[in-house]
Amino acid sequence: MSNTKIVGVTKELPPYCRETKDIIPFVDFWLQDKDERFRRKVVKIFEGAAVDKRYGIMPIEDVFLATSFEEKNAIYVREAKKLGINVLKKALKKANWESQSLDYIITVSCTGIMIPSLDAYLINALDLRRDIVRLPVTEMGCAAGVSGILYAHNFLKSNPNKRIAVVAVESPTATFQLNDYSMANMVSAAIFGDGAACVLLSSEEDANGPTIIGEEMFHFKNATHLMGFDLTNHGLKMILDPDVPKTISEHFPEIVHPFLEKHGSDINKVDHLIFHPGGKKIVQTVDELFGSLGKNIDDTREVLRQYGNMSSATVLYVLERFLNKDIAKGEQGLVLSFGPGFSAQRVLLEW
CATH class of the missing domain: 3.40.47.10 (Thiolase/Chalcone synthase)
Structure with a gap:
């Protein structure tokens, strides 16, 4: 453990x-x-x-x-x-x-x-x-x-x-x-x-806070063109393919379910979704996928509204909101973000 x-x-x-x-x-x-x-x-x-x-x-x-x-x-x-x-x-x-x-x-x-x-x-x-x-x-x-x-x-x-x-x-x-x-x-x-x-x-015995009970990366094959930067003489030029939300949506079941299963959990046991707000379309995509499972990503939406997408830091702002809540012992949270590669990173927490 x-x-x-x-x-x-x-x-x-x-x-x-x-x-x-x-x-x-x-x-x-x-x-x-x-x-x-x-x-x-x-x-x-x-x-x-x-x-x-x-x-x-x-x-x-x-x-x-x-x-x-x-x-x-x-x-x-x-x-x-x-x-x-x-x-x-x-x-x-x-x-x-x-x-x-x-x-x-x-x-x-x-x-x-x-x-x-x-x-x-x-x-x-x-x-x-x-x-x-x-x-x-x-x-x-x-x-x-x-x-x-x-x-x-x-x-x-x-x-x-x-x-x-x-x-x-x-x-x-x-x-x-x-x-x-x-x-x-x-x-x-x-x-x-x-x-x-x-x-x-x-990793101290007496440390407080949610425990990480699982983590895993997921790499989309042949999707390096979806997101990143081109280094030009003017600086870092954004690459952002309009297909990103669709690609996430298509792979979603295989990103989430086998990972949870591997760590003795399933989507019904996950009470909290700590999701990186990549942008409105990605938020909508994930909301549709999770909403049908009776989950909400209100905190993700709220962080996007108040701060925009701050790249790697954004999901940590969402996580902070959950750490400030009074969450019951034994409840689980799924941390999820997407990035260049194209890849999905997942961490499963238990309070």
Whole structure:
């Protein structure tokens, strides 16, 4: 029996915040040379994205300024350090953990490039141990928050009495491409926002929190074209195939049911769905699939509304909402997210 407990989730938001209705005038200005129909279509995408507001590492004016990849990435690096340091400090304080008690640190981000990776800066800023094991996860996109939990569990399974922090910091606004008029760029601009989160996990006997009773990845074959980034001279250019919701829907039964069965559970035993809000269409797709089974994903929808899709950090915001609820002992939760590859990551929790 696993003894990995999720001790806590902490979130941290960047300083700038805008409601979608206040972003639309900037979109209009940006697309002023495009034809009327195209402009109207894009504004409709923003209005219908089910995102009321979002946060950013830079003011909205700067997002719509033509800056080089180098300049945008420099802002990403500067702000990712701040967010990462703040969220880890807050998480340790909340759990009453000394920074020296961490054995392992996993950092997750795909929206900028930093070498050394964020964890190196966290080691210095929080005076973490010299022998701490670090793992930076870059290329797993939106799924990486759950991937981080999965890696943490694998480490803790074989190492009793250890502590891990998984820190996710994302800034999709730093990847926004002004000269890309593709639908993928329009849709991602309408749904993405910036944010950071930290999950603390432990394999100590006396740790509190839900236990991880199962985890697994699921890889879709020949689907590498569905989601990701192209690295161009202007930066990271979004790849987002309109077929994503359909692909998820088609594979859904084989993603969920065999996994639950393998861990002695089934969908009727799962009380809580902790699902990554990739975007309105994916949320609707999953809602239809789960709704017919009498489950709701209200928390997922609410996180999308309040923050947008913050890539890997988003599902951790959903998880935080569940950790703040009064959940009865023995109830189960299924954590699920999708990312480039194309892949689905799943974690089964028991309170």
